[in-house]
Amino acid sequence: MKEVKISDLIGTPNAILHKFGLQVFETVSQHISQNEQVTLSFEGLRNITSGFCNASIGNLYSNFKEIAHQLKLVGLENKPIWKEKVQDAIDLATNPQKVKNQNEAISELFT
């Protein structure tokens, strides 16, 4: 079982950028590709955002069908808002039409 501690990987307790989420995605996906079990730790973080969760957890769920059996999330105990963000990322990953709708609505703000 590999353990990936997010705060150590991204070098900050603020997991707020999608770039940080992609760092997590790339690291975890390497282990998953080798059929390893991974524990992803949220311990030591002070803040997380939807963008981070989408780029990390959402991306993993989009790319690996069996991810739920290989990935264990820890450090979310007593963090209901974080749990909800993670669950939203998983839900969005399985609903690309919703992502498309949201992206289009944001793009309209720039027209």
Next chain:
Amino acid sequence: MAFQTLDINELDPQIEPLYFCDANVWIAALKFYGIGDPAKEEKPYIDFVEAVVNLNELKDPEALKRIKNKPKFVITSMLLSEIINAFMRKVAMKTYFADKFTKGLDFKSAYRDNPVSDYNKQLNNLVTDIIAFKDYTILMDDNFCSLSPFEFIAELDSKMDFNDRYYFEFLKSKNIPFVTHDKDCHFDGVKVITSQVKLLHKRKY
């Protein structure tokens, strides 16, 4: 002071200590899905926000000596209100109703007060995303009275809405640059940072 419009793609964020980002810039940065590339209009702003955060996260003492500023994002009450309202009305509601069905729907009855809609979840997600940026922001009072609102509301027209004009007066008084993609934000006396072609084109004339 003349019009000063800077291309966000060529800007080094460390040159200024403070930035004021328009509501749509915040929404793009907060809500970019994170998989694949963002739309080309949004990318420079997302990259900019990311660069500011990265400057704040610098820990190498040598790198810290070389930078001029660890810039912060300025947030006022009106900006916060605009981010929340614009997102909930123009993004969250449209996403929930799949965009094309929102025409003619009343925001309050169809979405906000609808017990089966995802309004509360989206709102909670948005505000916690905003709060997550608190280490990189500075809250400022709007100084409403000192901005002489009765003078500038008399000058409003079809090309300048109240909020934009209010931001202009506020930013001018504080000498804070405005990061925006709004083509109408051509301000004399406020530095504008943008990738908006129409604004960048105007600086040549």
